[in-house]
Amino acid sequence: MEPYEPLIGEHRVYIVDDDDSFRASLARLLSTAGMSPVACRSVGDYLLVEHPDCPSCIVLDMLMPGPSGLELLASLAHQKDAPPVIFVTAFNDVPATVQAMKAGAMDSLTKPLDMERLLQSLQDAIARDARNRTARRELEQLQSRYSELTPCERDIYIGVVHGKLNKQMALKLGICERSIKSHRSNVMRKMRVSSVAGLVKTAKLLDVLSGTRDTQAFSQ
Incomplete structure (x- = not known):
């Protein structure tokens, strides 16, 4: 040997x-x-x-x-x-x-x-x-970061990973585009990513892209 x-x-x-x-x-x-x-x-x-x-x-x-x-x-x-x-x-x-x-x-x-x-x-x-x-x-850390998002931030998180534009999310959530941009920035900071691609990767790991209540607002 x-x-x-x-x-x-x-x-x-x-x-x-x-x-x-x-x-x-x-x-x-x-x-x-x-x-x-x-x-x-x-x-x-x-x-x-x-x-x-x-x-x-x-x-x-x-x-x-x-x-x-x-x-x-x-x-x-x-x-x-x-x-x-x-x-x-x-x-x-x-x-x-x-x-x-x-x-x-x-x-x-x-x-x-x-x-x-x-x-x-x-x-x-x-x-x-x-x-x-x-x-x-790594998954536990992602879950912890996701849990820190507010309900509105979660909606925007799901919207972004489904490819929705700021104006589409603003119309859906009933808030102005400036607020969408601010919440979107918070989402990126809390999830510790610097790009939409990075955010999509976290969504895949968290399995929140489909089939959950959080996706209903923007999955269509």
Whole structure:
């Protein structure tokens, strides 16, 4: 195996497996590879262990006493911030592997593990979780900015992203064009964008372009 370049930045790799020797051995190998493993004997241990706010992933045994890996994966599917999962199993169980992949597992490996493939999968999983976390933070910030808009500013925001002219919005809202320009400037400032294209991008991320009450005034 070629030398592995350690991951940069805080992260966690949760090893959830009831096989004591496998769990300890994998934790040592991952530590040597520059990763930060957290060994858990069961699904319950994983749920109880501390989960710091950093990119992470789970190396999860498919079959364990008590809640199984598949049951944990099914539970994680309902969490928007769940980390990526890499399944491992001592059996070449094709139906279970297919079920795991359909349920959202990022990869599925058979013991004994191909360490080069595992390390690459872990690197990809951590990178994916980091991207997802960044995207969630950006969306939360956009939602916070949008919530600061007044009702009138929201109407103008929707009007602008639907391509309406100032005079059209003035007529629709019953206010003068000068007020529209002032509110429009406030919208751009509060949403922290400098162009209509930037405003449209925020609307797409916020999913307010269609199908919501806020769009009714200007969607036609």
